[in-house]
Amino acid sequence: MTLDIGLIHMDEKYFAKKIEQKWQRKWAESGAFHAELTDDKPKFYALEMLPYPSGNLHMGHVRNYSAGDALAWYKRLKGYNVLHPIGWDSFGQPAEDAAVKRGVNPRTWTEENIVTMRGQLERMGLSYDWRRQMYAHRPDYYKWDQWFFLKMYERGLAYKKKTQVNWCETDQATLSNEQASGGLCWRCGNPVTKKDLEQWFFKTTAYTAELLDDMAEIESGWPASVLKRQSDWIGRSEGAFVDFRSADTLVRVFTTRIDTIYGANAVVVAAEHPIIAANRDSLSADVIAKVDAIIAENLKPKERDEEVEKDGIDTGLKAVNPFSHEEIPIWVGNYVMMDYGTGAVMSVPAHDERDFEFAKKFDLPIRQVISEPHMEHAHHAMQAMALEDAFTEYGVLVHSDYWNGKTSDIAKKEMTEFAEKHGFGEGATTYRLRDWGISRQRFWGSPIPMIYCDECGVVPEKIENLPVELPETAPFTGTGESPLAKVPEFYETNCPNCGKAAKRETDTMDTFVDSSWYYYRYTDAQNSDAPFDTTITNKWTPVDQYIGGDDHAVMHLIYARFWTKAMRDMGLVNFDEPFRRLLTQGMVVGETFFDDASGKRVYYKSDEVNVERDQKGRISSANLRSEIQNPKLLRYAIERMSKSKGNGVDPDEMVEIYGADASRLFVMFAAPIENELVWNEAGIEGAVRFLQRVWRQVYKWKSAAAVGSSEESSAAKKLRQKTHQTIKRVSDSFEELQFNTPVAALMELSNAIGDVGEPESADTATKAAVAEALNALVLMLTPFSPHVAEDLYSVLVGNENGIVANNARFPEYNEDLAKADEIEVAVQVNGKLRGRVFASPDATNSELESLALAEEKVAEHTAGKDIVKVIVVPGRLVNVVVKG
RNA sequence: GCAUGGGUAGCCAAAAUGGCAAAGGCGCCGGUCUUAGAAACCGGAGAUUGCGGGUUCGAAUCCCGCCCUGUGUACCA
Numbered sequence A: 001m002t003l004d005i006g007l008i009h010m011d012e013k014y015f016a017k018k019i020e021q022k023w024q025r026k027w028a029e030s031g032a033f034h035a036e037l038t039d040d041k042p043k044f045y046a047l048e049m050l051p052y053p054s055g056n057l058h059m060g061h062v063r064n065y066s067a068g069d070a071l072a073w074y075k076r077l078k079g080y081n082v083l084h085p086i087g088w089d090s091f092g093q094p095a096e097d098a099a100v101k102r103g104v105n106p107r108t109w110t111e112e113n114i115v116t117m118r119g120q121l122e123r124m125g126l127s128y129d130w131r132r133q134m135y136a137h138r139p140d141y142y143k144w145d146q147w148f149f150l151k152m153y154e155r156g157l158a159y160k161k162k163t164q165v166n167w168c169e170t171d172q173a174t175l176s177n178e179q180a181s182g183g184l185c186w187r188c189g190n191p192v193t194k195k196d197l198e199q200w201f202f203k204t205t206a207y208t209a210e211l212l213d214d215m216a217e218i219e220s221g222w223p224a225s226v227l228k229r230q231s232d233w234i235g236r237s238e239g240a241f242v243d244f245r246s247a248d249t250l251v252r253v254f255t256t257r258i259d260t261i262y263g264a265n266a267v268v269v270a271a272e273h274p275i276i277a278a279n280r281d282s283l284s285a286d287v288i289a290k291v292d293a294i295i296a297e298n299l300k301p302k303e304r305d306e307e308v309e310k311d312g313i314d315t316g317l318k319a320v321n322p323f324s325h326e327e328i329p330i331w332v333g334n335y336v337m338m339d340y341g342t343g344a345v346m347s348v349p350a351h352d353e354r355d356f357e358f359a360k361k362f363d364l365p366i367r368q369v370i371s372e373p374h375m376e377h378a379h380h381a382m383q384a385m386a387l388e389d390a391f392t393e394y395g396v397l398v399h400s401d402y403w404n405g406k407t408s409d410i411a412k413k414e415m416t417e418f419a420e421k422h423g424f425g426e427g428a429t430t431y432r433l434r435d436w437g438i439s440r441q442r443f444w445g446s447p448i449p450m451i452y453c454d455e456c457g458v459v460p461e462k463i464e465n466l467p468v469e470l471p472e473t474a475p476f477t478g479t480g481e482s483p484l485a486k487v488p489e490f491y492e493t494n495c496p497n498c499g500k501a502a503k504r505e506t507d508t509m510d511t512f513v514d515s516s517w518y519y520y521r522y523t524d525a526q527n528s529d530a531p532f533d534t535t536i537t538n539k540w541t542p543v544d545q546y547i548g549g550d551d552h553a554v555m556h557l558i559y560a561r562f563w564t565k566a567m568r569d570m571g572l573v574n575f576d577e578p579f580r581r582l583l584t585q586g587m588v589v590g591e592t593f594f595d596d597a598s599g600k601r602v603y604y605k606s607d608e609v610n611v612e613r614d615q616k617g618r619i620s621s622a623n624l625r626s627e628i629q630n631p632k633l634l635r636y637a638i639e640r641m642s643k644s645k646g647n648g649v650d651p652d653e654m655v656e657i658y659g660a661d662a663s664r665l666f667v668m669f670a671a672p673i674e675n676e677l678v679w680n681e682a683g684i685e686g687a688v689r690f691l692q693r694v695w696r697q698v699y700k701w702k703s704a705a706a707v708g709s710s711e712e713s714s715a716a717k718k719l720r721q722k723t724h725q726t727i728k729r730v731s732d733s734f735e736e737l738q739f740n741t742p743v744a745a746l747m748e749l750s751n752a753i754g755d756v757g758e759p760e761s762a763d764t765a766t767k768a769a770v771a772e773a774l775n776a777l778v779l780m781l782t783p784f785s786p787h788v789a790e791d792l793y794s795v796l797v798g799n800e801n802g803i804v805a806n807n808a809r810f811p812e813y814n815e816d817l818a819k820a821d822e823i824e825v826a827v828q829v830n831g832k833l834r835g836r837v838f839a840s841p842d843a844t845n846s847e848l849e850s851l852a853l854a855e856e857k858v859a860e861h862t863a864g865k866d867i868v869k870v871i872v873v874p875g876r877l878v879n880v881v882v883k884g
Numbered sequence B: 001g002c003a004u005g006g007g008u009a010g011c012c013a014a015a016a017u018g019g020c021a022a023a024g025g026c027g028c029c030g031g032u033c034u035u036a037g038a039a040a041c042c043g044g045a046g047a048u049u050g051c052g053g054g055u056u057c058g059a060a061u062c063c064c065g066c067c068c069u070g071u072g073u074a075c076c077a
Helices: A016-030 A059-077 A093-102 A106-123 A139-154 A179-183 A202-213 A224-235 A258-263 A276-280 A285-299 A353-362 A374-379 A408-419 A511-516 A519-525 A536-542 A556-570 A651-658 A660-671 A683-700 A715-734 A742-754 A763-779 A786-797 A843-856 A858-860
Strands: A043-048 A082-083 A158-168 A173-175 A193-202 A237-246 A249-256 A266-269 A312-320 A327-333 A344-347 A425-430 A450-453 A455-459 A492-494 A503-504 A546-548 A580-586 A588-595 A603-606 A609-613 A617-623 A635-640 A824-830 A832-839 A866-873 A877-883
Touching: A016 A106, A016 A660, A016 A786, A043 A059, A043 A450, A043 A519, A043 A536, A043 A832, A059 A082, A059 A546, A059 A580, A059 A588, A059 A660, A059 A715, A082 A179, A093 A106, A106 A258, A106 A651, A139 A158, A139 A455, A139 A511, A179 A353, A179 A603, A193 A285, A193 A824, A202 A556, A224 A556, A224 A603, A237 A258, A237 A408, A249 A344, A249 A824, A258 A312, A258 A408, A266 A536, A285 A312, A285 A327, A312 A353, A327 A866, A408 A617, A492 A617, A511 A519, A511 A556, A519 A536, A546 A603, A651 A660, A660 A683, A660 A786, A683 A763, A683 A786, A715 A742, A715 A763, A715 A832, A742 A763, A763 A786, A786 A824, A824 A843, A824 A858, A832 A843, A832 A858, A843 A858, A843 A877, A858 A877
Parallel strands: A043 A082, A043 A546, A266 A327, A546 A580, A824 A877
Antiparallel strands: A158 A173, A158 A193, A237 A249, A237 A312, A237 A425, A266 A344, A312 A327, A450 A455, A450 A503, A492 A503, A588 A603, A588 A635, A609 A617, A824 A832, A866 A877
16 A cells, blocks of 8 residues: 655655554454453463553653553563553542542542543553453442452451551541651651541551561562562561569560660650550659650651650659569650550660660660670679660670570570560560551542441441442542541441441541552453452462552552452462562653742743753753743752653653654663653654664565575675574563663664665575564564554565564574674783684684684784783683783 | 662663673764755764772672762661
């Protein structure tokens, strides 16, 4: 099909838009990416983290989905049955913010955004099985959130308690511990406070040990840094509980260093510790005041790097050290936290940095009871040596009665046994991980299917009554009260148990609930009887490759792992870990310009700013363009790309200008996927040029690409070598999840084709070699730029079907063809390159050695000198070491 | 502070177990084409691999010290 417009043949020029629309239509019509279970191909589940429908795709999405799609294509070409789905994480706060600010219904807002974003994804030409889309906000999905909730409740994995929860003043909502990691709200970045609330929890701690131990199963496929962050988050700590008697009660402390117990100078408890409340009446006014001050301080938000000074007070209460029988004071200290361990510690200043600092400040006795092994005798002789810092290493016990002379290791073990035997302690493992608080005072989430009845108490909704549907709308105030609590039609109901009037729970679930199991729903997305059919799901899952940002390392990824383990115990899946392999892509960032004089950052777009740069291209100053007379100096930074920060590049616009193929190719080529990508659009034209070049090469050789072979010319041999070396390089790169290096390899191959010259002057062998090279090049280009690859492949095979419909496969690597029949070997003298020789790839070391020594320049440099030794690296180089 | 990445031409980046003269792209320079420019095409220049030491026949790669930088995290007892 050739369309003549004047003298130009339409199909000999690369028009991205035209071919992209053409192939997108073809794919959609043929259901090219519909995945069905079959037995004749191995399955591969490629998954990218699902998007929140904010309204617009950003560059982070483009990067994430381009990589995932490249992998899906590669696996498809390798003969796998690939499942590659997408869906919408469509519950969440921005929809509700839009309702508060602009009076839009969250549902309308969300649905419209999805339509927009789906269009953007389609224009990128991503190979999704769109039939499997899930929408978290639709009742056919969140019904199963509720179903899971009831299953969890049945199994004791969902429970309610009143507790101090993380509270974000800005967002007016609670946060789980994971979402408040680092003391900052995961969504808005503002410091988190505490609030007493009654909340529903999922019992993640039921799987603490497994979450830790099963990391062994995925160790080889996950980035070590993510596993490390998870294990730090779970925070296993081995030690012992020890009871200190205080009058008629016991104060239990947790310690990892029971061997230092003879050095305890006090028991320090958290301000919230029950012993304080129990003795409130008898404590002095000073103590009460201090306790209340610390409690109040703990509720306040803290800036990230804020160093909190140690504070505390002697309560006047006493406790007895069960080992030494010494009576020591009980202090309240602001550095002891109620929610870790037992909320009480034994203070051993000599061997703990925090206790040391505390003791210094309040002038408490510091007694060394662990000595460095060689200092042991000196310590026995002297009563106390002044320590400048806490000695926190293991050593040998001193000043510890019976235990003197024992090493820390042995003492820990024996002292724990001793405590157990005498009933004042026990070995213990504590964790930092807490249960997952999922109640949110929000409208736009999955309603928690529980009912409060005056007669029967807390009653679960009946499964057959699910879904508990959200009302059309509710009064949105943004004040942190559940909007559903103002909708009587929603909360007024009857008790499933006794039938009397009752009230529904009006909090909704954390949106991380939706993302904990969505990837199972994709495997059987239309199921209306169950979240999915276990037989089907067990065939597709676990996910073979998951790709997304590492900002979810301790949120989504821990929840999803927990969920999978819970599901396994419910008999729904037959494995422990949801994601075999994980790839974390780096952020896409760009320059931002802002004014923070008011204390809050006001961002400006780059085209509103005059920028001066230094020689390295870094910004040296920036000021606002509109105020030339009185330039307003702006501050600048490099931050994650987003529309609100004015540094967002609109992917849709990029696709419109350069085409999806070039945009995707460029994003993959620009930097290693796991690196941060500082956005710089300058290079994208190179991607366009490369595609145009390949396009031209295909058309140039189209008619010349004759079959049949004659004697292989050296040009033909060289090109075939390059082709097969490239096949190897590109497939190895995909296996290692590298997406930038194979693009460079393809460019090299294209350059090599260019080096062959013109078809008119080529011999038959060369034509065949070029045909092979182009065929391989186009197929290997498919994962990055599928539309142009489909089109060019059609030209190469001479039918309109392209890659998918012709059922094309990734080119086969032939090792013999990749090997040169003559190799060039570098010859060095004393490590300096002096010449080179040509030899057969099978030449022996001694053959290479004599060739090398005979080489003219080498002979010159070795003449009259002693040859000390000759090092031969087969196939690479010969180094002659001479002396004199 | 602790942990963990990284520093290769003006910019982004590649180089299995140490082994050739350090890929590819952007930008730059020159040429072809054009009335001219742009685009496109062809060609070219540009790197003692952050600094200082060490090991080795041989170091971007290994070791030691220093400098700079990204990310995570912090009274976790």
